[in-house]
Amino acid sequence: MADAKTNTEDYLQMYRQMVRIRAFEDNANQLYLDAKMPGLTHMYSGEEAVAVGICEALEVTDKITSTHRGHGHCVAKGAAFKEMFCELLGKEEGYCRGKGGSMHIADQSNGNLGANAIVGGSMGIATGSALRAKMQGSDDVTVCFFGDGATAQGLMYEVMNMAALWKLPVIYACENNGYSEYTKTDEIAAGEITARAEAFGIEAHQVDGQDVLAVNKLTTDLVQRARKGEGPFFIELMTYRYHGHHVGDINRTYYRTKDEEAEWKTKRDPIKLFGDWLTSEGIASEDDLAALGEGVRQEAADAVTYALAAPYPDGSEVDMHVFLEKT
Amino acid sequence: MADAKTNTEDYLQMYRQMVRIRAFEDNANQLYLDAKMPGLTHMYSGEEAVAVGICEALEVTDKITSTHRGHGHCVAKGAAFKEMFCELLGKEEGYCRGKGGSMHIADQSNGNLGANAIVGGSMGIATGSALRAKMQGSDDVTVCFFGDGATAQGLMYEVMNMAALWKLPVIYACENNGYSEYTKTDEIAAGEITARAEAFGIEAHQVDGQDVLAVNKLTTDLVQRARKGEGPFFIELMTYRYHGHHVGDINRTYYRTKDEEAEWKTKRDPIKLFGDWLTSEGIASEDDLAALGEGVRQEAADAVTYALAAPYPDGSEVDMHVFLEKT
Amino acid sequence: MRSITLSQAVNEAIAEEMRRDETVFLIGEDVAEAGTPFKVTSGLVEEFGTGRVIDTPIAEQGFMGLAVGAAMTGARPIVDLMFGDFLFLVMDQLCNQAAKTHYMSGGKLNVPLVLRTNLGATRRSAAQHSQSLHALVAHIPGLKVAMPSSAYEAKGLMKTAIRDDNPVVIFEDKLMYQDKAEVPEDEYLIPFGEAKVLREGRDVTLIGTSSMRQVCEAAAAMLEADGISAEVIDPRTISPLDEATILGSVKKTTRAIVVDEGHQNFGTTAEIAARISEKAFYHLDAPVIRMGAMDVPIPFSPALEDLTVPTAEKVAENARRLVAGELIHAL
């Protein structure tokens, strides 16, 4: 594995954040199965090294935009479980007071500009955030997360063109998990994804999205360069989602094999790979990691219990926040 | 100059079509200056070799889609002056019964699916026409004309992706005249235009758009290959518009120099270049060409006279053609 | 008669028309093997193949544009737009291109395509997956807009839409896909611009589009218990709108409530209420009441979302006030 963050604390923070995402998702899935969650949700499990490798290369003041599969980005950018589960359940204490739900979840105070239920819908927002940073003379960087499927949206090319022309500090992070809903990426993406960015003069990289250190090292480098005005950049992160497209997508053998799923889960699990590296490097013992995992899972369970008991917003909130009217 | 069409008649037909476009535009411009034309229009003068080189490589059953700068494509695909001038003046005998005007002009019976006032707006239409041809098992090809400015529209990337995935018989013809309204192409297009098509696995070519034989040779080749299922293709045609962005754009030194305009008009005029070649090759004498030009200009003048005298549509037509209702 | 679900009804309509006319094809995201997320098109690819049931990349504007081009050159595409909220992505191709081509070409070209999509909240899908945007489309000349209120209507309207020579947008209610209704085995078409009177009544006319038809029917049942006789009308298409049937009813009952799941402001209730108020003016005994969805983005939280949509209780309550001669807005 590549080396990026350079001290034990950083390594363990990355590991913890990956475990936190997994724990969050396991609980979210269970809430769905128990019919305790309103609506549907899209699980991030399997892709943890992407969100964590990238977000650990960012400062709180840096911005991200997220997707319909947004819990991972939200956790990685620093969100707390309680407010997240409350949001998932439509409770008043949720980050969005229950108004957003899974597809719009965001800890805005950590620079998360929001998950987005329109595939590709946040590409302009991310690029505009970078434009704002540049206009302000701040050195904030914005990372735009999106899936392989989103590369089919024309908006991406419109904003990459402007980002390239104006050298904006934005990093386009394409999470290529091999599928766009129930369709393989090959069937919906002609040519090469990185070439599409390069055609606009944007430097593009492909990286193993299961290797958190590789992701983190590349991103750390690109973030620094983007702060100096060398952006924009494009990263294609090769990864995999363990669950169905959404929690209700159970029978999926018609579009991908169980073998394929098993292969990724057993041989390319980002948490396991990184855990193995941590122990083999002597940074942590297996017991340390187990204890850490236990703690995280307990924290998640407590947050779920809290959120389940938490109140819904009062009916009077229904027409609040349509407009911001300062008085 | 490159060689494509191989007999005298074909050469003279190309020459005549270029002269016809120029004559049409000179008259259109004069109608505007004389305040006899409603609204504005965008002149094609200077770009004749593009439309003619391409359309002479097509059959009547092949389709084209056109742009706001669409008179040239319309003439090149086979339209008659009378119906065109009538359309330009909003008269009943116009191709669109006066409802379309300059920006929607089209001789539909020759496979022109219409000029379009939305920049890039016809890219889906052209690609869909190619999809239809493929579904039908016909070997018709569709050419999509658009400007360099239109490459900024996301729609282009959405449809190129599908055209490439499904190997559709469509040729994207980018008329790069160096400007998008009042802005140089460099300022609004990052990277390389042909690379953008190549990124989707589409074979792309750049060609001198002032050399009608080069354009025709390349297109003839690509059309044949597209008929065999080897499409889609992309062509960037380097050209220049002599007039302003539209007829009212008179003072344009703030965005381009008079020297630049003079340089193109005197050294790179497609009609002059081709005329010189025709005479030097002994295909036609200077007198032949002069007589041809005279004939065309007379034809245009007659059509203008006719159109000016032609009646407007009756007021009762205003709510006809909202829907097609067969009875 | 057999009962089938709305989903099956749509599926049958498409299959029958594809059998009947080889120029008909289906295009959209995951319409083939996956049969759409709502499983409405399952089985079609097996019968008609991937050449006529076409999975696309996530490029709504793009495949909408393709459909316009294919329609202009002789095909009859059915475009599947997974959520009505994605209409915002295809508006240019739909409203600037498809809707205007016949007119702009002076009648030379036409665009026979169907855009099938959906509407409806209370599915806990939040603001970008819950909108009912039919009023926007109905505002554009050159487009027809159908809103099936049951499996029966869904089949008959879909078949008519496919045979129509113009662009038609059909909004299905995404919560109704599993709802069953009696649907004849024999072929039938439902003409556009013909409202259906679902229940005759004397005292008040309830006009409900799409699933608001059920809301109105439920309200009518409640009102019956109170001795109030409500007439219930489903316009079925809002463009064209069957003004004659609606006005005829209101002239008889002298009172009307218009119920629709789109936002109330500048929405469908405005158009229908304005027409009634103008053209049945001398017959009205009370103001026409509009009941649209609240003018707020649809909230995710069930505690809030349910408040945004008209309910049978509220419709009935308003009807009682009307019939009681209460002076609504009298100040």
Next chain:
Amino acid sequence: MRSITLSQAVNEAIAEEMRRDETVFLIGEDVAEAGTPFKVTSGLVEEFGTGRVIDTPIAEQGFMGLAVGAAMTGARPIVDLMFGDFLFLVMDQLCNQAAKTHYMSGGKLNVPLVLRTNLGATRRSAAQHSQSLHALVAHIPGLKVAMPSSAYEAKGLMKTAIRDDNPVVIFEDKLMYQDKAEVPEDEYLIPFGEAKVLREGRDVTLIGTSSMRQVCEAAAAMLEADGISAEVIDPRTISPLDEATILGSVKKTTRAIVVDEGHQNFGTTAEIAARISEKAFYHLDAPVIRMGAMDVPIPFSPALEDLTVPTAEKVAENARRLVAGELIHAL
């Protein structure tokens, strides 16, 4: 007082607000050196530089998206959309993103941006450059919609829009850019949701948006000659809509005509007429008459185009019929 053109008024408003607040910037196609095709923003780039007056590629959806992101992170972008017809290209960013962000984030984020664009036909620009699409935008909760009817309104509403903390869409009439009106040198703002009574009258209320205000004023002048006293109201913003002023007037005059240049079906006249009919029901002596643009794509030919738009003559004619007590739609 000095008179300036509507174009100058908009230019002044933007310049003043850019001076006042460095987070304000302008973005769009050819807004800098070229000053837009209508020359409305000429001179701004000289004062504020290319860092704050930004020329973009022809990528409406893209720069609209950029503006949303910039607004969410503290800027106040003014987006210049060259023709109102291009709204169809930016609908997703405007309606799914900008309009809903504040609500979906539970009030945590907001999107203070202005989208300035235009409306209006009879410029011989054909169907894709002549639309008046404000009703579509007004249907979407979370958006405010302003429609200046003169240079005076254009300046005051633009300044208010720029300071508003929410997305605002301003529709200027593209035929009015050279029209002059008295505009004070001193700073002023026009609050949203406050209609203006331009002329007091007793017999009929004429409500006209944007340039239809002038049409109504001209009609009122004609009516005066006939001894009919018309009140003329310009709503100035249609969302929020100043219902109180409109209802107050109609309750006094007992008759109303609503005139707007958007298509009539499912348009602005529907909303205003429906509200009047519902809420001033007991005061009305005649049906509320709606006069929108014809429900056809805008034709190019002058012989046809001029027929599509309401005229002062027709407004006056309708007013006379109303006042004469003619039984309009009485059958």
